[in-house]
Amino acid sequence: MGRENFPGVQGGGSLILAWQVRNKKVLVIGGGEVAAGRILNLLNADARVTVISPRAGLNPEVAHRIAHNQVEYHDRKFEPSDLDDPNITMVLTAIDDSEASSQIWKLCKEKRIAANIADVPPECDFYFGSVHRDGPLQIMVSTNGNGPKMANIVRRRIAASLPENIGEAIKKVGVLRKKLRGVAPAEEEGPKRMKWMSKVCVQWSLEDLCDMEEVDMDALLRSYAPDQVPSLTQVRLGEEPGLWQFDGSFGWSCVV
Template identity: 30%
Template sequence: MEENQLFPVFFKLDQLQVLVVGGGNIGHEKVGAMLQNSPRARITVVATWFSTELEQLVKNYPDVELVQKAFSCGDVFGKDLVIAATNDRELNHCIWEKAKAARVLVNVADTPELCDFYLGSIVRKGNLKIAISTNGKSPTIAKRLKEVFQEALPDTLEDVLQKLHMLRERLKGDFSEKVKELNRITSVLVKEKHSEQ
């Protein structure tokens, strides 16, 4: 049976250059997801037209640039990530080819076999983020799990994270000693869960 071999990472999109090709619903969805999680993301959107929703979305984000023109291979240069978000399969394939030739990571919307990475569903509680991936098999399941986690995780989790961060800063000793102490302190989270079962 096939297993999910993906390695999850969290990109600092304010330190990278992202290209999105497509100004319609798919482009709007991808840009919206990135901005929701990384409001200072540096994104260039190239398209021959832009939906009103996308134009409205980016108005308050000075690091997002809308460039109205047809895609060309030069658009890929200087970019760290490329997202092909058009309804044109042939154009999406061309974008994929140009990105691969430039050795730039690429995501082609709704085409898992042409993706170096996926934009998973994200659960957010303050500084905690949990990415959910179904290895491209079912974005709908990922969306439903996001809803479950979002509701199940307490809003007070941000306070816990802040207190643990302050404690971590005060701990003495080398890295391994700090990890042992933090593991000991947070073990109560796991023990309580097991004792309920």
């Protein structure tokens, strides 16, 4: 057999996932600056957040979340019985007491609850990376606990290189995908739907996708059946599928 050209294995990484915590209960122990960032991330993901911290240790942002009933709050220190709730999906600690943090970690392990102990990478089932958010677009940079500040620097550099309207373009692609499922709902259409949507994303510019309106989407979807992708200009000119075709290059060849 010939030499296989497969990717090499690079051990030591983390499996980066988008953890869906919508309507799931998450326990945050601590109320300082680090806890504030964790809580915001959780609320952005529509989690049900419970905060345990003496009121004297609350940072202004956490106090604001509590005052506006954005989180459930218990004005006290953590107690082992807090982990008895079977609905707890994960536990995040952000307290200065390293001994207490390690004890919480051990209790979580006993109960098989995923936990993140701030600033103690060996006692983390998962890490929080530095996240760039633009509407539906989320980009996370992780250093596997080695350098949170470096993750922030890299994330800012990536974000600065992105077009300002990319979030809006992604929203409209999401709407187009939903409309396409209405046009071709059959399960066997799945591969064709994916391939056609990929061609739209590749052949249309980001600016075109951002400018696209619902009337353009409806007109574009008429080209799905013949498996063609017109330009935005052709869509707006009202050209019917069959009057043009893509010739495989970066330009368009018209057929009369």
